[in-house]
Amino acid sequence: MSKKNIVSIEDRIPKLKQARKKKANQRLIFYLSIFFFLISVIVYVQSPLSHVKTINVQGNVHMNESEIIHLSQLSSDTNIWMIDFGSIKTAIKNNPIVDDVEVSRNLPWTVNIEITEHNVIGYLKDENNYFPILATGVVLNDMGQATYNGNSPMLVDFSNDEVITRMAKELNELPGSIANLISEIHWKPTEDNENNIFIYMNDGYMVDGTIRNFSERMKVYPSIVSQLEPDAEGIIHIGVGVYFESFEPNASDENDLEEIPEESLE
Structure with a gap:
């Protein structure tokens, strides 16, 4: 075998160290990204940024929009991730005018309430x-x-x-x-x-x-x-x-x- 094809261990060590360091850096960046993402989510959930800012009411003819919002108990202090859709539907359907109601959220801070009234x-x-x-x-x-x-x-x-x-x-x-x-x-x-x-x-x-x-x-x-x-x-x-x-x-x-x-x- 020719001596030109022989690579000494001394020559390979720096390259191995460099490859390991690169992988370690990539792994660190990955973990840091996850960490900061989780921190951001926690901050968002715990801050007013996740509070309801807009409530869209549709389908109401005889009921006032303010009355529907009052029955829903939604406010600017309500966390959009903590909304109990079942309770909101039950509360609004207690009004004799309401035949059916659908509630949904539209991120980042909007809640939609669709009312179907009795004829x-x-x-x-x-x-x-x-x-x-x-x-x-x-x-x-x-x-x-x-x-x-x-x-x-x-x-x-x-x-x-x-x-x-x-x-x-x-x-x-x-x-x-x-x-x-x-x-x-x-x-x-x-x-x-x-x-x-x-x-x-x-x-x-x-x-x-x-x-x-x-x-x-x-x-x-x-x-x-x-x-x-x-x-x-x-x-x-x-x-x-x-x-x-x-x-x-x-x-x-x-x-x-x-x-x-x-x-x-x-």
Whole structure:
């Protein structure tokens, strides 16, 4: 073997020392990086930098944003990593207006609250105030308003909570296209029928009906109206049987309506 290919141990030692030193430095840098990263995380978590600074509330129509934030108990002192999402959802859902709620965080310091409210299916008229009625039948007595916006039917003379709940359930199941045609619903209980109601429609007709199966019976309202003369005025009866009672003096008292599916009126 040639002497030129022989490397003495003395020549190799400096290179080995240099390689070991380089690896040791790399290892030290790695550990120091982890150390300072952990320190930074601890400082961030323990400092106001991790506190909630922004609360975004969406989906609320009848609830005030300030009320939702108050129920959530979130504040600028709340650590964004210590948020109890379950407790916040439970607290907000205790409000009868709320149907569902979703809570999420958006780092570094934002919390999002998405509200889904129950449908407002009508307004209860009480003297000079109008109170929203939810699909659940709950009347928002603390949200009375002096004016009626006309977006939902007005319920008049409804003084029984159970009756209001049943009426609300029927209205909630009614297609929006038909519910929007209803102006007022008056509760007219009799000795024989406590469910008797009288309805004023936005298209000029009046309807005599009953709360029981009201949503099913009213689904045929467009078919009933289509059989009447455009200038006809009177009362459409959808209780026991279906007929039109005209206001015209020369018209017959009762005009039977045809082509209305009987199964839709059961």
